[in-house]
Amino acid sequence: METFNSKEMALKAQKKILSQMASRSMVQMFIDDNSSEILDELYRVSKEYSGNRSEARKVVKDLIKVVVKIAVLFSHNRFSDEELKLAQTFKKKLHQGAMTAISFHEVDFTFDKAVMSEILKECRDMLLKLVNIHLTPKSHGRINHVFNHYSDPELLTQLYNPSGPLKPHLTKICNGLNKLLEDGTL
Template sequence: MELQSWLLYHLVAVTDCNQVMQSAATGGGGFSAGSSGSSRARDLGLRAQKKILGRVVSTGAGRSLLIDDATTSLLDNLYRLAERAAKNNPALDRKQPEKVLKNIVKLSIKIGLLQRNQQLGASDEPKIVEIRAALRAVAMAVVSFHELEFSFDNSYLTRSLERCRTAVQSLIKVHLTDKSQDRCDQVFDFLTHPEFLEAVFGQNSELRPTLELLVSDINKALDAGHL
């Protein structure tokens, strides 16, 4: 099952990693032949993928290699929204939007690596379903609050975002490190910040044109069944 959503919808470039694995399996990496060597080669390949991830995810060009155009546009508009909100509000840290973007990409690709390497089991399936449902609820709420004047409900959106946080944490805490869990918290700490939500959805918000771009991307994702 592909995790098709703005957080979990991506393809990982693994050509270099496969070359590393082939080298290890044929003795180029110093491993002996046999089942043990094959297993160790697989582990080496996964580590190589993570290393490549760390190098490319910090640049827009690198992200475009790993994430489809539609998701890239959605993430870019989310970043613009966060950046402009932080720039105009002293209660928000201006460094946080860039971290939000990087952490979303890192988490989504790491989960993708788990999936591609068949490290997600049957017990993870309900967690994936919950992530998709929680993301869809957030997406539909954002669209509704934008399109229906005076409909913004801070408490509802915060609860929906916290549901997302809980769902993602439930999946990654079994497979990823504490650092990845911290990245997840950083993302949702910012997105649920009352000052951020008020800056985006408050009456007469100056960010409405940017929000409209984000909503357009969300609607496309919903229509395509990615959310």
Template sequence: MSEFRAKDIGLRVQKKLASKISNKTVARTLLDDATSQILDNLFKLCKGVTGNKKESEKVIKNLIKVVVKVGILNKNDQFDHDEMVLAAKFQRKFQMTSMTIISFYQIDFSYDRSFITQSLLDMKAMLTKLVERHLTDKTLSRIEHVFTFFREPRFLDAVFARNSEHRDLLGKITKDLNTILEASEDDAS
């Protein structure tokens, strides 16, 4: 019989709560303003591209659940040394992918679907490896769902097309990405 530990119980409760709190109002209380704003704009972008409100909500809810759970694991020092190395690698890949998305927005004819698709595949693999020891198969399927949605060729092409009707939203998202990147640079210093 394993020993009772309040910290373990607390962590399980936090993870359980994280799976219950996927609406945007609750997410705003747990996430900073830039992250909340980017999630709101991603929802609008997903809905605008797909025309499917229900699927767009599901993608963003899954994304919120994953972000919150990873944050809880990190806050509670649940990652071992190798996982922390992987988390740092994931963070660098996220930053590089974010900068690439920003450049796709700012520089005409720079969009490269295969590059962004591969970046998203790499990030999905890293994130899955990072959390597979800690989270359920249901959460792993949420990760799969989010990354599959965002690397869908029709979605990417619609977002990054030269005269995309989604350009204004993409501009807001890139502004938010810049804010997040600047904050992570400040945290690193």
């Protein structure tokens, strides 16, 4: 049986970013246990949807790299006041996305792939604007890869299929999102 551990992948990403400064405790600052569980479920969704383990690894690895890089930028106060306002708008949109995802999961027959896809695309665009001058084009490509993958209407349709094989993953993702909302992380 294959094992996938997003914390290990996050540690690898941080090592690359921070070279000799990387430490396991520093990664745990950026990606907690609950977030790690959500990432693991996102990996499983991608793997089952695409049937491609390496693509699933790549998309989650890209997500972890982006999260760690943005966290490093925040922790080093690299964003201007205007960018911090944009970051707050991004966080609100992400919060809206989480609430929408949970609502679509909890209330039968409410799922709308166009709505969910559009929220994710808006998040992508805001994030790209936020990191525009701070991250390389390669990192911008990673952001596009992650958001384009998870905003795919067909993936979302399969994920929200009430009798589909991805439903248990959606339940775990939504439970994790609920925890992030409850503790104010999202």
